[in-house]
Amino acid sequence: MGEDTDATPTLNHRGFLPDHNYVTEADIISTVEFNHTGELLATGDKGGRVVIFQREPESKSEPFSQGEYNVYSTFQSHEPEFDYLKSLEIEEKINKIRWLPQQNAAQFLLSTNDKTIKLWKVSERDKRPEGYNLKDEEGRIKDISTVTSLQVPVLMPMDLMVEVSPRRVFANPHTYHVNSISVNSDYMTYMSADDLRINLWHLDITDRSFNIVDIKPVNMEDLTEVITAAEFHPHHCNLFVYSSSKGTLRLCDMREAALCDKHSKLFEEPEDPSARSFFSEIISSVSDVKFSHSGRYLLTRDYLTAKVWDLNMESKPLETYQVHDYLRSKLCSLYENDCIFDKFECAWNGSDSVIMTGAYNNFFRMFDRNTKRDVTLEASRESSKPRAVLKPRRVCAAGGKRRKDDISVDSLDFTKKILHTAWHPNENIIAIAATNNLYIFQDKLNSEMH
């Protein structure tokens, strides 16, 4: 999927919001997540809103036209808050959304901003009772004298209505900014991670959480490392991993101790002394970590590479993929303009054979682990029309031999960064967030995982 020769990914393009000539800050997408079946896709933005897309069921008349995603529901998840103690405004930007596995007719998702995590129930209503005795159709109380007989209210179909209601609010457990949430495979607990601590919650209990990791030093002067991402193992409810700004991964087992400061496994690649620079530490900072669906591998993203780790091998990654190595000689400039601090996410496909991550200039990259082939694609309105096949792009190093349609490193637009991407759990459908636009791509030919 995604290779230049045999795949023909088609573009199913949905703008996130009506076209604007400028980018409204509040519309910038900050997180993208498919639910466990892939039927629903949730996006969170900087303005605290969540938009859920639903995939239309395949229509029988057009068997080759697979379902498209349409807006299902929109709601305001978080509002800007003010912390009176510290005189600080708490941003309403949604940092992460995680779906709970579906257990009844309703869908549940967790959404979090810097400080507060909320559990939302998304349910459908397509019937309503009619024929009340005491109220008329508009809901006005009837005049008792006009009621002559009793009737039983009957459920009548109505237009589909999607109701979203907050079921739990897990407020203010974190001193620092929450960067990750992860639902446990036991479907009862979840964890939230901020820069220095990780807390374990029960989904039904909002006023208490357990602290399971605390890397805050006694003296803040000694602080040199922060937590950047955390995730539960997909099958083993006692295992979780967290990544740090120093490029290390720690696998922890909750059975060993109540406080998991001591890791069970430490994944760290020794530094290559020949590649050392002033920015070695910054570019080694892990921005995202994801377990494979099998639970056997870990995918991490640092500034220039994406790495696949085997849980059984701590000494070095299994595979390293260069996402945009042409930036290695530009690190000084990227440090100056702050781009070096961008946190890119990464994603596995459903069969763990392909990994995907974003880059600059609205490019995103896919790497096939089996064939070792990779492709660079662009998510932008100008370069692709709806239903057109995405053309692979190429970035050539400055001064290098340049082919037609290649982009040189110096003309990359560093304001257009693809930080958030998601892959459908079963099919070759990907969601790409490019600033304030959401792109959904489908691979029609190779729709099944292989």
Add this chain to the structure above:
Amino acid sequence: MIMKGQKRKHPPEEVEVSDPSSPTWESQRQFVFSVSLNKYQRGQELPEPSLRRSVLIANTLRQVSREACRAPSVDMEVPPPLCSSSSELQESTLTGVAPAKPHSAAMFSNSHSALVSCPVVSLNNLSNCATSRSPATCHLSALNGPLSVKDEDEDWGSMSTDSDFSISAAISSILTALDSTIDGSPQAAPRTPLRSLENLSGPSDGGVAWGKQAVRGNGGSWEPQEEWRVPESSVEVMRSSYLSELTVEDLFQDIDTSLLERDMGVLGLRGSGGGYQAGDDLLRYLQPFSSSFPPSNPFSLSLNQNLKCLPSFSSFCPLSSSSSSSPAFSSPNLVREGLELEHLMEILVES
């Protein structure tokens, strides 16, 4: 590479130089250092600084300082000071946080004095045999105990030959003492900044403190942990007294009060919860001294430009009362402060 619309400034070296002996390495190192300082300080100005970003920048600063230590032969004038200040920087960058203690002012002056003292150290390195101060020693001495007596004599010799650097030492001492009062610790609370200076005339606690700090300013062997934790326990300040005979009068002989009239802006003290106005004013107007350093020293120049709030994580503490929401970078009433300053300096000189 620069973001669209941004004017291209001093172009950094495009090629990453990892070889310290390369000529571009030093310039790149300095560039990274100054950029990092700027970044950190600007990040702290934000209402909500990102902890990850701050930690990464602070680590980079520390690494750049360490790299300087490792290559003293490249540029004897500039790198060595960094190594002795690297630990200083670490302490001052990450000062933190007993909750509810407004360390911001303390933090700032710590780092200020640390950096101010750098040229002094470099001078010492040059005047003493450079061989005796190998990089390793240079770095270690920053973390280890006090100097040997022999070093002290040499240091004093070199110090007295250069009035500019004695001024810097004096300033750093003043700042240190002031910051211990400003941060509002119980021990320091009853003392006003002025009174702390008056104490310097005799071999009192204050005098010892001054002496010790002044020596350290020149000797370059900082004991960061002790020094900057003065607020925790004033007993620590009294600990080392190997230069108790030194009085502040010696240090202040070379101060030219005419420099004080120059308005050099503020040192960038963050608003402290304690509100020691006089102390703040004094600190602000002591910056002219640091500006009098020979401009040929590029490091000190960048120092002056970047002497603002240096890294501190105190603002991340939930109970810290002095959050960095409004750094006091502007000097509102210059005339009034000028008069106050003159008054202060008179007292200083007299004592």
